[in-house]
Amino acid sequence: MFEAFVFYLLATVAVGSAVAIVLAKDIVRAAVWLLGTLGAVAGLYFLLAAYFLGAVQLIVYVGGTLVLIIFGVMLTGRSPWARQRPSRWEVLAAAVTCSLLFGTVVGEMMGAGWAGSARPTTKGQTVAELGRELLTTYLVPFEAVSVLLLVVMIGAAYLARVERR
Amino acid sequence: MQAIRGEDILKPRWDPALRSRALRAVCRGCLGALAGAAAGAAVARLGLRGHPVAVLLLVVVPLGLAALAAVAGGLIVLAGPIGRALRRFAAPVFWGAVIASVLLIWGVAELMGFVGELARVDPVPEAVTAFGGPLTTGELRESLRGPGRFVLLSGLLWPLQFGVVRDLVVVAGVVAFVSVFAMFAIWWERKVSARIQSRLGPMRVGGWHGWAQSLADGIKLLGKEDLIPAGADRPLFCLAPYLAFVPALCGFIALPFGAYWVFRNLDVGLVFVLAMVGVEVIGVILGGWASNNKWSLYGAMREACQMVSYEIPMGMALLVVVTAAGTLNLTEIGELQKSGWASWLAFRNPFTFVACFLYFVAALASCKRAPFDLPEAESELVAGFMTEYSGFRWCLFFFAEYAAMFIVSGLATTLFLGAWYSPLPVRWGAVLAEGGLLSRAVHGLVFCGPLWFVAKCILLIYVQMWIRWTLPRVRIDQVLYACVQVLLPLTMLALLGQSLWELLVPRGSALGLAANAITSAIGAVLVMGAVGAAAYGRMNRRRLVGSLAVEHLPGA
Amino acid sequence: MARDVLLESVPDLRADLDRESMAAADVRTEEMLVNMGPQHPSTHGVLRLVLRTDGELVLDAVPHIGYLHRCAEKIGENLAPYQFIPKTDRLDYLAAMNNNHVFSLAVERLAGVEVPERARYIRIIMAELNRIASHLVSFGTYGLDMGAFTPFLYAFREREMILDLFEAACGARLTYSYITIGGVTHDLPDGFVERCREFLDYFEPKIDEYNRLLSYNQIFIKRTGCVGVIRPDEAIAWGLTGVCLRASGVRWDLRRCLPYEIYDRFEFEVPVGLPPGGVPPVPAGVPAPKVPAGTCVGDCWNRYFLRMIEMYWSVAIVRQALDGLPAGDYRSKVPRNLKLPEGEVYFEGENPRGQLGFLIVGDGSPIPYRVKARGPSFCNLSIARRICRNCLLADIPAIIGSIDVVMGEVDR
Secondary structure, eight states, X not given: OHHHHHHHHHHHHHHHHHHHHHHOSSHHHHHHHHHHHHHHHHHHHHHTTOHHHHHHIIIIIIIIIIHHHHHHHHHHOSSTTXXXXXXXHHHHHHHHHHHHHHHHHHHHHHHSOOOSOOSOSOOSOHHXXXXXXXXXXXXXXXXXXXXHXXXXXXXXXXHTOOOOO | OOOOOHHHHHSOOOOHHHHHHHHHHHXXXXXXXXXXXXXHHHHHHHTSTTOHHHIIIIIIHHHHHHHHHHHHHHHHHTHHHHHHHHHHTHHHHHHXXXXXXXXXXXXXXXXXXXXXXXXXXXXXXXXXXXXXXXXXXXXXXXXXXXXXXXXXXXXXXXXXXXXHHHHHHHHHHHHHHHHHHHHHHHHHHHHHHHHHTTSOOOOSTTSSTTTTHHHHHHHHHHTSOOOOOTTSOHHHHHXXXXXXXXXXXXXXXXXXXSSSOOSOOOTTHHHHHHHHHHHHHHHHHHHHHTTTOHHHHHHHHHHHHHHXXXXXXXXXXXXXXXXXXXXXXXXXXXXXXXXXXXXXXGGSSHHHHHHHHHHHHHHHHHTTOTTSOGGGOHHHHTTGGGTTOOTHHHHHHHHHHHHHHHHHHXXXXXXXXXXXXXXXXXXXXXXXXXXXXXXXXXXXXXXXXXXXXHHHHHHHHHHHHHHHTTSOOOOHHHHHHIIIIIIHHHHHHHHHHHHHHHHHSXXXXXXXXXXXXXXXXXXXXXHHHHHHHHHHHXXXXXXXXXXXXXXXXXXX | OOEEOOOSOOHXXXXXXXXXXXXXXXXXXXXXXXXXXXXXTTSSSSOEEEEEEETTEEEEEEEEEOXXXXXXXXXXXXXXXXXHHHHHHTTSTTSHHHHHHHHHHHHHHHHTOOOOHHHHHHHHHHHHHHHHHHHHHHHHHHHHHXXXXXXXXXXXXXXXXXXXXXXXXXXXXXXXXXXXXXXXSSOOOTTXXXXXXXXXXXXXXXXXXXXXXXXXXXXXXXXXXXXXOOOHHHHHHTTOOTHHHHHTTOOOOHHHHSOOTTGGGSOOOOOOOOOTTOOOOOOTTSOOOOOOTTOOTTSHHHHHHHHHHHHHHHHHHHHHHHHTOOOSOSBOOOOTTOOOOSEEEEEEEEETTEEEEEEEEEOSSSSOSEEEEEOHHHHHHTTHHHHTTTEETTHHHHHHHHHTOOHHHHHO
């Protein structure tokens, strides 16, 4: 019962923040609502006893990605209160696309057969098992992702280099 | 002309009218509470068959309020003599209060442990209804050892069997600890900075070395005008301090103070604490942005760069220890270091030793402490992202900084410096651990216990303050240069070296033991050297500082 | 009377200075107009710097002065010289004795007043002690700007002792009005010489301690080394004097090159800026300082370091003056309404901040026709715009602090 209450609270926060992101007129406020969504999702991970995933969500998304988003927003907004005014046709096109997407996702979710129990399926050191799996079963994707990250870092460093006059 | 004494100006003014009004209100409150308690006792006994919750709410709470009112009345009546006594015995009162609070925390922990063992229920019991819990007060009364068989005590202990209530008590304790620690750290910083700068620091407020200075400053800050700059983003401006403070508090969820003194013993405790430290960045950036002030914006941008960059060497230096320990669980990492000085993970091999210093430098940058305190650079940006904050909001930012300092020092202590164990091996004191209260207290003081953890954290914070007041500030490009081109390669090398060491050098081999011995010797030499240098400086003050200063300046 | 120090016409900068466009130019990624001062912890007084920055890079820095203008020169046209002495205190309020000294010498030169020997020695002692006090403030506040909070307290601890000496001599701690036309206002009190010697013995080892604490600190060198470099020809062209000139390698000190008062009787060296590895001259018995790597001639570090070395030599001069202090009058008889003969004199003296000059035009009456003060900080500050280009925001306090301006003599 306690779990259900916490779940509904976090879900409301997540969905509500997501709606607020879309509806917010100020870019920085939208970024702050994104913080709400990401934090609530991290809370959901903690509720599912996936502590490592929740902590990594906080470190990577909230502490890294969101900071960079806010950074970019702060530096490039024309004024502190950048307003977005989409035209009517844009709104209509967006509404149609989003309804189609939403319908597809909901239909799939309803049709899928979810497993019954909500108990965690692994016991003990989840981190050790994650590490083992990453280095044995999923080695190729792991290395591919690290190469990709390396390319991204080199590219960022190159783009941000100081021009020698 | 008569000399003006400070005490004359600082004495509170009690005019008799105010005093009698206060006394009358207190007396009325006391009598009303007593009447309420009597009525509640009747109702609880007759109507609800003496159920523990009813007794608690209807009898114990009003009795407690009546006691509080009586104490307040006593203080009002005896304000004069009490104030004089406090001023005369300020030092013993202060130290007595400190020892009393330590004993109180210990006593509450013992009681909670006792009741928890007794109840042996899940942290979140399935059926938490108002009537009927797993234990009755009768059962509690039977199990209380010694002369404590009073109804009141068992009534008080009854709620403690529920995990929720225990959690609430611990959370309240953590919040109280963080607040008290922040106030202590602010006072301590002022004292340390003063002594380094040949001054004395706070001396007046509270009598003995100005121990109540932070308290007075806190009360003053609470009473300040709540000023929000025009054009500032109000919701974000109000939200930002909490976004900085709450993650700092949440970091204490997984930080162990002792073997069983941890709120939640998470398997991924280290990563969780690092995550909390990383979320603080958002509060600082938003604080700078929402102030509608270019200087705050500069501070916020610098701070974002710095904190996010330094999370990487910080995490990697901690990973060095994780590869040595083999677990992310902070309690288990602490447990590994119970065999005395040489078993501390900093002295396991040269790579962990180097990682200790690298982590400390990265942690300094992460806490925005000098020499990396550009975000709050007073001489350039007025106060950086905190420029427009005043009163309680500024207080929260400040508390967040000291809470973060404690968390970061706590991580360093847990992972490198033996957690809550003293330099003496625990097995030497195994006899004491089984005995009664007194021997367990001695065991806690000498061999292992939360006091050691807090003491080590305070020592590390002292080193942070020492560095702050000695070194100048580093420029932002030099900060980032230091991070990416110095710290990061060094931590990577340390991590690489440590991984190779773990793979190639078996535990207990000659090389491992030799490295352990040498690094622990170096560590011991460093610590003794620091203490010796301090003692030498203290004894030769006259020659080193110059007799002219030592004679005429009290702080020189 | 606010004067803009715009040496070239910069039309877009002028346009940006009006309020509306400043508000709109707020958060562009390209450039930001930032206002530093007049109230700011590190602009050393009421100096306003309007910076045009691109992120952390400063593209332009325009100083706006005049916030401390108090019409000193106009007042000089209405006061007799001995009445004007307290006004000179307040020009460079950190080196009040030196200001009094230079003004008194100018008037004495114009009016032909003789000064007794004892007075001359006392004046040198006070001037050099004030040079030490002024350099201590400069050293302390420079450390404070760089984020090192502790040297400030140490500098002021020593400075308090000097101020105690001054208080014993004349009763004031900041604006002394002690050195006046014809000598000094009071004789040295009893025990002054012993106390002064005691202070010098206590203070001389401290300079090495400050060097080890701040000057050789790697972070400090990184903040100030090779920042704000001024070439020697630039220094001369922009009219820099004092330490700013000498740090660029130009060996020019009025006390040595055009000696006034009795400076030619004392042995002292004039240190100049040296490249890394150089050893500036210091008195005997003092550990030899070495210029560390990471600095260059004419940078902020050298300007700061020369002040430390000058403190050594000021201590030496005061010691020599105390040894040779003769008995005699402390002031010659100068009439109250000393008539200034027709004509003019321009006299410059070596102040801690540079060459302070007084032009006094007399017209036969006790009140001068014109008094003009050439403040060294005014000319030294003029180069700020030139060297603050293309530096980082954190270098601005480093540069302004190393020039060591006191707005009292910039604005007068």
